[in-house]
Amino acid sequence: MNNKTEKKNQRGEFSFIEAVKSVTADINSRARDILAKRFGFGEKKGLTLSQIGDEYGITRERVRQIIQESLNKVKKKAKTDELFQKAEEIARFTVESEYGIIAKEELKRNVLAEQEKEYNFVDFIVHCSEELSEIALKDKIREAVVLNDFDLSRWEHLHSVAGEILKKKNEAIKTGHFCKEFSQESEIDFAEDEFLSYLRVSESIQRNVFDKWGLREWREISPKGTRQKAYLVMKEIGRPLHFREVADLIYKLGLNKKEAHPQTVHNELIKDDKFVLVGRGIYALKEWGYRSGTVKDVIENILKSKQNPVHRDEIVKEVLSVRDVKKATVIINLNNFFEKRDSRLYALKKNNK
Known part of the structure; x- marks a missing residue:
């Protein structure tokens, strides 16, 4: 049972x-x-x-x-x-x-x-x-109920070791990994359920909506404002998202009590250079290797990085890895703005070099 x-x-x-x-x-x-x-x-x-x-x-x-x-x-x-x-x-x-x-x-x-x-x-x-x-202990235990014979020193040991692990890692940790790290560091044995039960009353160590633990003040744990919430969602999902999808996830994951307005999210993404527009309303994180600019700009950077003309298929592949656009869009940009050589090879026009 x-x-x-x-x-x-x-x-x-x-x-x-x-x-x-x-x-x-x-x-x-x-x-x-x-x-x-x-x-x-x-x-x-x-x-x-x-x-x-x-x-x-x-x-x-x-x-x-x-x-x-x-x-x-x-x-x-x-x-x-x-x-x-x-x-x-x-x-x-x-x-x-x-x-x-x-x-x-x-x-x-x-x-x-x-x-x-x-x-x-x-x-x-x-x-x-x-x-x-x-x-209730300031910065340690939020309002809680205990058995009268509860061993507070045992709880404080767990809390101290868990806090040191997080400070050393300096990033949020998945529950399973956190439990494993703790068992290696602690001088006292704790069952996994006990470990998690103790942490649930912590004031300073908390879990986010993606089942990751961290210090309360970290943005990954307590994101403030639309930009931080959007960043957390995109980082955890791990792929480019349309701003409407970002807004929807912010609400569905419980990061906002009220539904996030898509246009508000869009406006915040535009303002912050951590986000890169990679398609029609679709954003990626700059830290993933994406750079701002149009499809033309991306092609230009690819060709500038090469010593010789580049085959069309290679250019298309590289562009599609950083932009959510159709293959035809890349080819149109190639034909309109760049010099075509033999066998589908492309290079910068002389005045662009």
């Missing part, structure tokens, strides 16, 4: 909302409402202490006291509340399946799928749990 099936079986039709209702049932209604506003039950996020205080006409400190008193009561009842314990069991099982640590958002997605209205109820269960803890 795989993890996803096990998680589904663990949860069944269980409701985290009902678990929270049960464990907070003995608190007076005002305190319960204040807890709901603070934790954002049914909302995207909770209110600040000041916002709650303004709503009830009490001080920020008094709000904090009410919340703390209420949480103390909840934690006491949680020890015997069956629904709370079931919710805690589901959350704990999910964290255990990720080797003891999981990003908060991933935990909520795993136990609730698309039921976002319950997300903050999960936060509340974790907050009141005696078996789980919330953790």
Whole structure:
């Protein structure tokens, strides 16, 4: 049975909302409402202490006291509340399946799928749990949930070694290669699943849409703006692309939340000399050996690099390797702008030499 099936079986039709209702049932209604506003039950996020205080006409400190008193009561009842314990069991099982640590958002997605209205109820269960803890370390671990006996030093060892590998490579690495490199460098053995599970909560080491890992600030990992996103797409696809295809891939790969407008992409490609127009709306990367210029310019450069006249077929082959045009287009340019010799040989016209 795989993890996803096990998680589904663990949860069944269980409701985290009902678990929270049960464990907070003995608190007076005002305190319960204040807890709901603070934790954002049914909302995207909770209110600040000041916002709650303004709503009830009490001080920020008094709000904090009410919340703390209420949480103390909840934690006491949680020890015997069956629904709370079931919710805690589901959350704990999910964290255990990720080797003891999981990003908060991933935990909520795993136990609730698309039921976002319950997300903050999960936060509340974790907050009141005696078996789980919330953790976040600046530049290391984003908001995560861990088992109380989680070995943080083991995670820090993995994170440090992985970071050094990336700095040394100075380029994004495919998952399989990264795992292999790590196993050779680490003094502690890690299963591949554990390695990846630990990295998924990292703040500074992240994976891009092409399953490559790198440092968060690298353009390959967190591209900013249309040009960087277009460059990443073209580099990974590895062949010239029409600007409309680039725009489509930027959106489909999740690099943009909204659809990228083709004309916007086209305009950005034109402005940047990293991209070379090689056909009608088709662009390639300059680093692949492409150079800017018309078909005529390309032929001219080919002939200038040769000491003797060049056969038509060789010229056509070289042009088509760097330009996405029809063979007829190359031949028309040859006949119009260059000197034809015997046996389909071509050379520069005397005034072009």
